[in-house]
Amino acid sequence: MQTNLSPEYQGTPDGIAAEAILRKCVHCGFCTATCPTYQLLGDELDGPRGRIYLMKQVLEGAEPTRATQLHLDRCLTCRNCESTCPSGVDYGHLVDIGRKLVDAKVPRPAGERAVRWALKEGLPSGGFAPAMRMGQAVRGLLPGKLRAKVPERRDPGAWPQRRHTRKVLLPEGCVQPSMAPGIDRATARVLDAVGITALRVPAGGCCGAVKFHLNDQDAAKVQMRANIDAWWPYVQGAGDTAVEAIVVNASGCSVMVKDYGHVLRDDPAYAEKARRVSGLARDLTELLPQISAGLASRFEGKKPSGVIAFHPPCTLQHGQQLRGLVERHLGELGFDVQVAANEAHLCCGSAGTYSVLQPEIAVQLRDRKLGHLQALAPATIASANIGCITHLQGGCSTPVRHWVEVLDEALAA
Known part of the structure; x- marks a missing residue:
């Protein structure tokens, strides 16, 4: 893609990095077919190609608007588009740059600023642990939407x-x-x-x-x-x-x-x-090949019961390009691990803080994902990321666990 950066961004680290990424994009549109928000909303500007166009405009001197900001906010950063892109466009790093440049020029409403501040200061802080313990203590009294964000306390x-x-x-x-x-x-x-x-x-x-x-x-x-x-x-x-x-x-x-x-x-x-x-x-x-080989004798002649429906997080399959390890190596130990035949590549809607900031889209994606997973009639749904686990558990009664917890329980048994 031909680019012509505005003087404001020429020679800057962000401008240099963004231009290199933009030049790889050929606007083929393959990415739109695998973008969750484009599939739900049907708006070109809520797909990777449209967002790339918006970011290119900003880098070339166009003044971003609140609409520009909203289209970038709706991106899950699932990076499914990177897995699909035949040109190797580094969309994840580009959207980080684009959001930074747009937020510098487009003020957010006060309420939005407050929620984002609470998330970024509250979740990583030392106050999160006591707040979570308090929430778990009164979990049964919480309203449904809030209760879905507070997992039940278990003996670790x-x-x-x-x-x-x-x-x-x-x-x-x-x-x-x-x-x-x-x-x-x-x-x-x-x-x-x-x-x-x-x-x-x-x-x-x-x-x-x-x-x-x-x-x-x-x-x-x-x-x-x-x-x-x-x-x-x-x-x-x-x-x-x-x-x-x-x-x-x-x-x-x-x-x-x-x-x-x-x-x-x-x-x-x-x-x-x-x-x-x-x-x-x-x-x-990535340690599963060693784990599977090391535990093979412990599971010899034993078959853990029940189907495990595995949801591969986007940060695993797209962000790190790690696919098939859980299914393959737990399968070698006798577990019946299945991945949904439909839309296993699509995001569940958790996406870090996305489920709080964009709840309507997040719930639609979660329910769509759970429909495919529960079609497998699983005893357990497994994943590899705490965000996905919590988000999915908020929409179903089937236990949702990390795959290592499932393996640990089978070892103990």
Whole structure:
């Protein structure tokens, strides 16, 4: 695509990066066929090609409007379009730039600003855990829509005490330890069963995704640097502190950590450290080949009962291009894991804070997704991201769990 950047953006890091991405787009329209919002709304400007056109106009000097902002807000950043694009357009990074430039010129209504501020300051903060505990204590009294955002409290079980030669770092993030602490405990127990110790970090926190995607990119970078500082002794460590990987069990976080090297590429103090951290980052699903091989003898002759309907999060299948690992390797252990034949590639509508900011679209996508998953008559619905798990559970009575929790329960049995 031919571009002609306005003087305002020529030679700037955002302008240079955006222009390189725009020049790859040939406006073929393949992306519209797999865009969830285009399928629901039928508006070209609510599809990737239309949004690219809007961002190109802004970069070329057109004044963005509130309508421009709304079309970009409605994007789930599911990156399905990247999986479809034959030209390799890096849409995810382009829309981050586009939102940043548009928000700098288009003021948001006060109510919208307040909600976005509450999300980006509340979710990653230390106050989230006590608020979630309070919500769980009175969950039965909450109105339906709010109750759907508060998962039931479950006993997470014990953290394994054995120490192995192989060690990985397991960052605990911000919301997951409060909403579903069992995921981290199950991860540690499953890794322990195959001879890997999961080390917890005494410092660190949110991966930065919440603030970054709510367009507080500078504050997100502060969180990223804090995590790098907290993890660095383990990255550089020797002996008992040396780790072979940074394993993240929420795909929405692992895709962000893998992007640290890109986001901090121009930071003279952190660029190299960020690149190294991103190189060590692994989504937990990437360890499944080792986990499956290590547990094969434990499951020999046993077949866990019930169909597991697996929903692959967008951050896993599109953001990280990781597909088929859960189905294949849990299947090798005897689990009956099935993926919906229809629209398995489409977003469930969670998309981080999207389900709060765009609830009507999010609920339509959730119900559409659940229709396909429940057609499999599953005993359990499984996924790989806390956001998807919570969002899907809010719309159905079938248990929705992380796949590692399902595996951990089968091991215990």
